[in-house]
Amino acid sequence: MTSVIRTHDLIKRYRSVTALGGVTFDVQEGAVYALVGQNGAGKTTAIKILMNLISATGGTAEVLGTDSRNIRGKAYAQIGYVSENQEIPEWMKVGALLDYLREFYPTWDLSLEHSLIKQFDLPLDRKIKALSRGMKMKLALAGALAFHPRLIVLDEPFGGLDPLVRDQLIEGLLERAAESTIFLSSHDLAEIESFSSHVGYLDSGKLLFSEEMASLATRFREVELTRETDQPLPSLWPGAWLQLKTSGTLVRFVESRFDEQKTPADIKRVFGNVEDIQYRPLSLRSIFLALARKTEEV
Amino acid sequence: MDQILHIFKKDVRRHWLEILISLALLALFTRRELHPWQNSREASSLSSIFLSFWGNYITPALVIFWALLIVRLIQDESLVGDRQWWVTRPYEWWKLLLAKLLFFFVFVCVPLFHVQLFLLHKFGFPVLGNLRHLLSMQLSLFIDIFLLAAILASLTKNIGQALLTVAGILVVGAGLVWLMTMFPHSDDVKTPPVIVDRLQDCLIWGALLAVPIIQFARRRRWRSLVGLAGAVAINTLLSVVVPSAKTTETEYPVVQPQQAPVKIDIRPIPEITHSSNAWGWSDAVPDIYLNIPVSVSGVAPRTMVRVDLLKLTTDSPQGSRLSLGWKYQSEELWPEDQLTTLSYIVNRKEYEKVKSVPMNIHLELALSEYQESDARILIVPAQEFRDRTLGICRIGPPRSELLECVTTFHEPGFIAAVDPRDFPCPKDENDEALLVDAISHAWKSQDSYSFLDSGFSPIVNYSIWFRSASLFDDFEKRMTLRRHSALVCPGMEIRLAQPVLKRQQRIKLEMSNVRLQEIAGSSAR
Numbered sequence: 039m040t041s042v043i044r045t046h047d048l049i050k051r052y053r054s055v056t057a058l059g060g061v062t063f064d065v066q067e068g069a070v071y072a073l074v075g076q077n078g079a080g081k082t083t084a085i086k087i088l089m090n091l092i093s094a095t096g097g098t099a100e101v102l103g104t105d106s107r108n109i110r111g112k113a114y115a116q117i118g119y120v121s122e123n124q125e126i127p128e129w130m131k132v133g134a135l136l137d138y139l140r141e142f143y144p145t146w147d148l149s150l151e152h153s154l155i156k157q158f159d160l161p162l163d164r165k166i167k168a169l170s171r172g173m174k175m176k177l178a179l180a181g182a183l184a185f186h187p188r189l190i191v192l193d194e195p196f197g198g199l200d201p202l203v204r205d206q207l208i209e210g211l212l213e214r215a216a217e218s219t220i221f222l223s224s225h226d227l228a229e230i231e232s233f234s235s236h237v238g239y240l241d242s243g244k245l246l247f248s249e250e251m252a253s254l255a256t257r258f259r260e261v262e263l264t265r266e267t268d269q270p271l272p273s274l275w276p277g278a279w280l281q282l283k284t285s286g287t288l289v290r291f292v293e294s295r296f297d298e299q300k301t302p303a304d305i306k307r308v309f310g311n312v313e314d315i316q317y318r319p320l321s322l323r324s325i326f327l328a329l330a331r332k333t334e335e336v
Numbered sequence: 337m338d339q340i341l342h343i344f345k346k347d348v349r350r351h352w353l354e355i356l357i358s359l360a361l362l363a364l365f366t367r368r369e370l371h372p373w374q375n376s377r378e379a380s381s382l383s384s385i386f387l388s389f390w391g392n393y394i395t396p397a398l399v400i401f402w403a404l405l406i407v408r409l410i411q412d413e414s415l416v417g418d419r420q421w422w423v424t425r426p427y428e429w430w431k432l433l434l435a436k437l438l439f440f441f442v443f444v445c446v447p448l449f450h451v452q453l454f455l456l457h458k459f460g461f462p463v464l465g466n467l468r469h470l471l472s473m474q475l476s477l478f479i480d481i482f483l484l485a486a487i488l489a490s491l492t493k494n495i496g497q498a499l500l501t502v503a504g505i506l507v508v509g510a511g512l513v514w515l516m517t518m519f520p521h522s523d524d525v526k527t528p529p530v531i532v533d534r535l536q537d538c539l540i541w542g543a544l545l546a547v548p549i550i551q552f553a554r555r556r557r558w559r560s561l562v563g564l565a566g567a568v569a570i571n572t573l574l575s576v577v578v579p580s581a582k583t584t585e586t587e588y589p590v591v592q593p594q595q596a597p598v599k600i601d602i603r604p605i606p607e608i609t610h611s612s613n614a615w616g617w618s619d620a621v622p623d624i625y626l627n628i629p630v631s632v633s634g635v636a637p638r639t640m641v642r643v644d645l646l647k648l649t650t651d652s653p654q655g656s657r658l659s660l661g662w663k664y665q666s667e668e669l670w671p672e673d674q675l676t677t678l679s680y681i682v683n684r685k686e687y688e689k690v691k692s693v694p695m696n697i698h699l700e701l702a703l704s705e706y707q708e709s710d711a712r713i714l715i716v717p718a719q720e721f722r723d724r725t726l727g728i729c730r731i732g733p734p735r736s737e738l739l740e741c742v743t744t745f746h747e748p749g750f751i752a753a754v755d756p757r758d759f760p761c762p763k764d765e766n767d768e769a770l771l772v773d774a775i776s777h778a779w780k781s782q783d784s785y786s787f788l789d790s791g792f793s794p795i796v797n798y799s800i801w802f803r804s805a806s807l808f809d810d811f812e813k814r815m816t817l818r819r820h821s822a823l824v825c826p827g828m829e830i831r832l833a834q835p836v837l838k839r840q841q842r843i844k845l846e847m848s849n850v851r852l853q854e855i856a857g858s859s860a861r
Contacts, residue, residue: 091418111428119424
């Protein structure tokens with residue numbers, strides 16, 4: 039597998055504010071990579087550096103094998119970029135914009151364009167400024183998909199959209215997932231959980247982790263156990279245990295490095311003999327909440 | 337090329353209304369240029385009445401409209417910020433730039449070029465012979481309109497920001513002018529050594545060309561702004577630091593008064609100067625003119641001497657001193673003996689400090705001597721006439737003191753003289769004896785024009801007045817005369833020649849024991 043996006047120690051500072059503090063990640067070809075984090079975590083900054091819209095203060099970034107500082111002109115013939123903040127020429131009509139875009143891309147697929155128009159129910163003769171926000175996003179996505187891009191980059195594509203439009207966009211996106219690498223940012227975990235293959239969690243400019251969804255789901259477990267006594271908790275426990283809480287003899291925590299052998303052994307070492315240990319898988323949302331709270335505690 | 341045309345077509349669709357308006361303004365411009373002598377008295381039709389009143393606003397309106405069109409055109413693909421849609425599409429920056437240039441070429445340059453050809457043809461001036469000037473004018477158009485508008489557009493996000501920037505520049509400019517009035521005037525003459533001049537040209541041209549190119553290629557607004565500001569700052573610094581007086585003094589070598597092309601003597605300070613001083617002037621007047629009365633003689637026949645520059649330095653036994661460098665004069669001295677006044681502007685504050693102190697005044701005059709060449713007699717026809725030097729001319733409105741002429745690109749250089757005593761114009765009952773009756777001259781230097789022809793029309797209109805040297809300093813006679821220039825009438829013979837610069841020299845004059853208040857006035861005389 040080859041890397042479609044690769045960053046190393048990426049830093050972006052705005053005077054005294056550090057928007058990105060040394061971010062390193064790798065997006066493999068064919069992946070659907072979701073960069074998640076709270077508002078202001080640095081997701082859009084990272085994407086803007088990748089798209090050469092702003093320059094990094096330090097570190098390196100490569101997109102499709104090219105230094106991101108050199109991403110311009112023809113390089114965009116392989117990248118479909120959609121952002122909620124982009125200023126589309128609103129004086130144009132929908133059909134005119136697609137006609138205009140078509141000429142820029144040698145790989146533009148007219149039948150795919152027609153099918154996207156149909157799928158997204160785009161009104162060709164309406165001016166873009168008269169479109170709703172959801173319609174504008176659908177138009178932007180149609181324009182970004184119709185040329186079979188190798189890489190699709192989406193910055194908060196679903197923010198503020200109603201569920202129906204969001205599902206339409208995701209559906210349109212997933213149909214392209216086989217031929218493209220998708221890199222998207224979102225602060226809404228539920229919307230990306232269903233289709234992302236990889237996830238990176240950005241918090242205050244720091245990437246807390248970047249890994250496959252399957253591995254994430256495997257290594258996070260909610261653990262619930264009952265101790266024999268309600269003695270105070272020992273002062274030391276493994277750092278991978280998050281949100282440790284007790285209620286009488288009942289103990290609950292999130293294990294962030296679950297291992298079928300090691301986790302029970304750690305529990306026995308910390309609590310001694312325990313009864314009724316339950317390991318429950320966590321939703322992505324619960325994982326991030328646990329991680330976010332851990333960061334807040336720190 | 338495909339991408340260039342593709343963007344161009346999009347721009348045409350976007351700006352079709354503005355294109356139509358600019359073409360309509362250009363049509364009005366053409367209509368006005370076809371009638372350079374039209375004034376409200378001669379206007380007959382509705383359109384000519386409109387043009388006689390609003391004609392002067394058409395060219396500025398056209399220029400402003402073109403500039404706005406270019407700004408909007410470039411800002412369609414804004415070069416500022418990181419939210420532009422086009423930036424993440426496979427645009428190639430140089431094709432985008434060329435598409436904008438193509439638009440400018442097709443909808444500004446080509447229509448204007450056709451208008452220029454049409455005007456030359458209509459006035460009967462040769463087209464091929466003027467082609468170099470036309471192309472030079474187009475290059476000037478590119479620099480004055482496209483380049484400046486492109487710089488503004490490429491550094492601002494939208495038309496509102498662009499207009500605010502222009503307003504800001506105007507306010508800063510006005511502030512600087514105001515600030516300059518707060519300080520004593522220094523040298524008027526800003527002629528740095530050639531090498532510094534070239535360096536300044538390179539700096540400014542480099543910055544003007546680099547900014548839009550950098551913005552199109554890399555969109556680095558702050559770097560562009562810093563580069564532009566740096567070029568302006570270095571240029572200003574060079575203007576301030578590099579002494580220009582030396583250049584003037586090299587161009588005009590000092591000669592003894594007897595070797596000069598003219599004999600200039602300081603006259604006793606006339607009573608009229610005292611009285612003008614006695615009238616007093618408003619305290620608000622920031623500048624004071626020192627009026628130095630001189631008598632002029634010894635200018636060779638068929639020659640004209642111009643006082644180009646004047647430098648005044650004073651000193652006194654008490655140590656009071658005033659030295660403000662070279663100031664422009666453009667005083668014409670003709671072969672007839674004459675009395676005239678040289679005026680030198682000084683800052684009021686500086687003047688107030690030393691005005692009543694008896695001082696020695698040292699004057700330096702930079703002189704240019706022009707000689708007639710290719711002289712001939714032109715008999716003025718009653719009707720419109722064509723002359724190889726002057727262009728197409730006519731006597732102005734009935735009983736006129738002027739010849740109205742049109743020519744191509746630049747006013748021609750000439751030395752002309754008439755003697756109303758030889759060819760008196762018929763008098764009417766209003767003239768009585770109040771007409772100029774001495775030999776009168778008109779003059780225009782053969783300016784060394786810059787490489788580029790500026791402006792938009794190939795047709796230039798200008799007027800020629802004939803003035804008598806005897807009136808230059810005769811205040812009382814001037815007050816009694818109804819007309820201050822000689823009348824021009826059909827049949828009058830004009831001696832017309834080309835001015836050739838023969839030499840440039842500098843002479844020094846002295847005035848002793850003078851109080852500045854004795855020669856001061858609130859305006860030039």
